[in-house]
Amino acid sequence: MNAPKIIRGFAEPVRDSQQTFRQLLKAMSEPGSVVNLTSPDALTHLYSSTFAVCQALLDQQTPLWLSPEFNTADIRHNLHFHSGMPITDEPAKALFAIAYPGEITAMSEFSIGSCEYPETGCTLILQVNSVSSELTVSGLSAKEPSSGLSPLMSKQALTSLKLSGPGIATEKLIHISDLNDVLINYLVERPDSFPLGIDLVFVAEQSLVCIPRTTTVEVL
Amino acid sequence: MSAATIRDGYNFAYLDEQTKRMIRRALLKAVAIPGYQVPFGGREMPMPYGWGTGGMQVTAAVIGADDVLKVIDQGADDTTNAVSIRAFFKDLTGVETTEKTREASLIQTRHRIPEAALQEDQILVYQVPIPEPLRFIEPSEVETRKMHALEDYGVMHVKLYEDIAHFGHIATTYAYPVMVNGRYIMDPSPIPKFDNPKMHQMPALQLFGAGREKRIYAIPPYTDVKSLDFEDHPFEIQQWDESCAICGSHESFLDEVIMDDLGTRSFICSDTDFCRERGPIEESINMPVDTPIDTPIDILRETL
Numbered sequence: 001m002n003a004p005k006i007i008r009g010f011a012e013p014v015r016d017s018q019q020t021f022r023q024l025l026k027a028m029s030e031p032g033s034v035v036n037l038t039s040p041d042a043l044t045h046l047y048s049s050t051f052a053v054c055q056a057l058l059d060q061q062t063p064l065w066l067s068p069e070f071n072t073a074d075i076r077h078n079l080h081f082h083s084g085m086p087i088t089d090e091p092a093k094a095l096f097a098i099a100y101p102g103e104i105t106a107m108s109e110f111s112i113g114s115c116e117y118p119e120t121g122c123t124l125i126l127q128v129n130s131v132s133s134e135l136t137v138s139g140l141s142a143k144e145p146s147s148g149l150s151p152l153m154s155k156q157a158l159t160s161l162k163l164s165g166p167g168i169a170t171e172k173l174i175h176i177s178d179l180n181d182v183l184i185n186y187l188v189e190r191p192d193s194f195p196l197g198i199d200l201v202f203v204a205e206q207s208l209v210c211i212p213r214t215t216t217v218e219v220l
Numbered sequence: 221m222s223a224a225t226i227r228d229g230y231n232f233a234y235l236d237e238q239t240k241r242m243i244r245r246a247l248l249k250a251v252a253i254p255g256y257q258v259p260f261g262g263r264e265m266p267m268p269y270g271w272g273t274g275g276m277q278v279t280a281a282v283i284g285a286d287d288v289l290k291v292i293d294q295g296a297d298d299t300t301n302a303v304s305i306r307a308f309f310k311d312l313t314g315v316e317t318t319e320k321t322r323e324a325s326l327i328q329t330r331h332r333i334p335e336a337a338l339q340e341d342q343i344l345v346y347q348v349p350i351p352e353p354l355r356f357i358e359p360s361e362v363e364t365r366k367m368h369a370l371e372d373y374g375v376m377h378v379k380l381y382e383d384i385a386h387f388g389h390i391a392t393t394y395a396y397p398v399m400v401n402g403r404y405i406m407d408p409s410p411i412p413k414f415d416n417p418k419m420h421q422m423p424a425l426q427l428f429g430a431g432r433e434k435r436i437y438a439i440p441p442y443t444d445v446k447s448l449d450f451e452d453h454p455f456e457i458q459q460w461d462e463s464c465a466i467c468g469s470h471e472s473f474l475d476e477v478i479m480d481d482l483g484t485r486s487f488i489c490s491d492t493d494f495c496r497e498r499g500p501i502e503e504s505i506n507m508p509v510d511t512p513i514d515t516p517i518d519i520l521r522e523t524l
Binding site: 013014015017018019021022024025026028029030056057058059061062114115116118119121123166167168169194195199212213214 | 238242244248249250251252253258284285341365366401421425439440442443444
């Protein structure tokens with residue numbers, strides 16, 4: 001059996017986690033704003049950008065749920081080594097979760113928080129092929145997505161979303177690939193009334209966009 | 221991070237990395253639930269509660285080497301609290317500091333919002349003494365938490381109504397409660413109600429830290445912030461008949477200053493950067509520069 005390979009984390013952990021957090025803070029407070037972030041190395045399935053988010057936010061206080069595609073020995077070992085967070089088998093107990101959109105069958109599996117403690121709702125990190133805010137989509141260029149991607153990540157049509165709500169002056173248009181009906185329904189219908197809900201982070205290879213529970217979403 | 225400029229033996233921005241991560245997670249949830257107070261594991265800071273330990277912890281979790289920091293206390297850059305906190309972060313992060321509102325990327329404030337309109341990508345960090353707006357009405361945390369969960373805010377309007385019954389008008393002049401994004405009632409920290417309208421649809425991000433009470437809350441940019449009022453007693457801000465004695469401003473928040481022991485009063489801008497930028501207006505300076513006014517100590521000396 002092969003020993004899992006440990007990859008490099010942030011070159012300067014103090015500086016790099018701060019910069020990654022600032023990008024996340026901008027993305028979460030201005031839904032639909034695409035920000036850039038990265039970490040030196042990536043793993044099979046785990047983008048360097050997703051790995052950067054994990055290093056910046058996760059530690060022993062944050063139970064993490066990994067979808068079947070992400071629940072590999074390599075990813076578990078590296079996240080343990082760099083962040084030390086506990087991994088949970090039950091999505092409902094996770095403060096953070098990582099998955100491909102195609103693997104999400106029901107949003108009700110995740111914690112939406114309680115009326116008295118709404119902040120305990122899950123932050124769901126979804127890896128997609130592309131996120132973009134421009135009308136001309138550069139994320140889906142002719143080149144194939146990098147090697148090692150799951151068949152679940154096979155190219156799907158972009159979904160164009162119109163966002164409005166706190167953090168957005170009037171409205172914002174973004175394009176996200178690989179969204180399935182479960183996610184689109186969740187975003188449009190908002191079955192959990194505010195302040196309950198799940199905050200979504202869509203991560204592409206180098207960039208990221210957030211849709212928190214406050215955002216009103218319309219599919220174009 | 222330029223390690224050479226940081227005091228030896230300390231982590232960047234004082235707090236350890238695990239604490240920063242915990243505060244950062246709380247901040248992300250705070251912006252996702254505008255106006256809701258997220259509990260966090262507040263740490264002891266090297267100064268007493270009440271001096272801005274909450275604001276400092278938020279600033280420490282947010283600040284990076286590229287930031288330009290401004291710190292104000294009641295609008296002024298040169299008062300004890302502002303000078304100390306600015307020196308603290310200069311010592312422990314090495315970041316550039318400024319007194320100019322427009323040049324700052326990060327502004328920590330005690331009890332004022334700068335007069336100059338804040339821009340996108342600026343972050344305003346408030347020092348908050350008591351984050352719970354319902355606390356003076358309901359002392360139990362269990363109860364106030366339930367009231368927020370149920371949106372049971374009638375009692376807040378009763379308090380404002382009692383003002384009207386006693387004084388004929390809403391007498392609350394600072395820490396005036398606001399409704400954020402139509403859901404949570406929030407204490408804007410003890411800013412004068414003069415500043416409340418600036419919070420509404422502000423392009424900058426607003427973060428609030430309460431150190432002793434261990435709560436963090438936030439208002440994302442472009443979010444509705446409405447001061448509570450009644451149809452027949454609409455929200456009003458303070459107004460002055462006087463103007464600033466230095467710059468002549470009629471639009472800014474004015475501090476009343478006692479000039480001598482005879483009770484002569486003068487008014488000056490609370491926001492020192494705003495006042496300096498406007499510059500002195502000749503005719504409005506009513507204090508002659510060459511002949512200093514006798515202070516009580518001078519008078520005492522003469523009589524001795």
